[in-house]
Amino acid sequence: MPDASLVTSINFTFECMAVKDCQVIFSRWNDHTQKYQVYFGAYSNTRSLINNNAAHVVDIQTPDIVSGTEFRKFWIRVNGNTIHAGNGNEDTPAIMSYTDPGAARTYSHVSVATCCNDYGYWKIHSHSQFHEYPNGAYTVP
Template sequence: MELSTEDDVNYTFFPVSNGSVEFKVKAKNNAHVALTTQRKQSDPMLEVFFGGWKNTKSAIRRDRKEPDKAEIETPNILSSTEFRGFWIRWDRGSIAAGREGEDTPLLTWEDPEPFPITFVGVSTGWGSTGAWKIEGLIEFSTPDKPQYNFQPVLAGSLTFECCGSHDCHIALTPGPAEMDPMYEIILGGWYNKQSVIRYCRKKPDKVTVSTPKLLDPDNFKKFLIEWRKGKVTVRDRDSDKIIMEWQDFTSFGITHFGLRTILGATGHWRFNHFNNPGAS
């Protein structure tokens, strides 16, 4: 995802679903990153400043209050003419920030009162504007368990790749849990013989199609799921061929998706968190 920030210290927020963010930024000074529970500046909140104090220092701040929790001299860490890469990672109150290509962090801090981080914001200020490139490709695996791994969605579509022998399941929900209403897309079910669209976890399925050998346990297969005004479409992303499609005339707002593999299958997934970032 590419975006620009003005010289106004106003954050532009986007959702995150794992404990890290990687990005490149081009700015003269003061590239700020906020970690929050809401899509706005609100406490609790962590801020990481790269190239603050006229591009001489970097710091971690909690709840917009001084003194800063961590601080280090970083002269000329930012550039107004080239992109510089950075990463931030967090886990149960532990936060670390560093430069692209370097495993050793520049800044670390242990928050004694950790909070769930679900949004990241970026901004520039103090005489600086910024151009940002936010990395959005996320990879993870699902075990042979019935529980879904939920992530927030940013737009009305989901682009992903799946590697598994059978039963790769995707849930579309109005919250980060199994709930009604809910769409389920089962790819390569019935031991990789057919695929379905299911509504509210109830049978009969809304759509059932024969898809022999749709999934591959050794290679990633690419898919695209789109939803618009209750119309759910599942496509093969390489051929753009529609695999399944269903119109729900009582549609609901989708804010999260869940992934799982069951019935003896495990899965490996790649998805682009920022697919169609300009879509509503």
């Protein structure tokens, strides 16, 4: 988040170009018990996942959802302990949803990554305060 303040709701839209594993992590600084990981194109671009503190809570078949040759658009909505994720325009139905039975969470950080020595290219639409550095990293001014 812009000033690392804690929030309960996040609307995150982006495009990713990678052969597999477009991963977004929502977390709270210095508290690894409050973390969601959303993967589009996991398992060699055959599945998509939502992890709750590293445990798979949603695992669906999504063959070829990401591409190594073109940007594909995705969106994620986090509201406390509920998360929805989808591809395409933001008004399309979610392809994955999960509600944690525990208490509502708060977040201070959003991270993006790819896996296993593969390159990933990102366009972050929902957070214009991110600035890209030549190595592909983003930071907030």
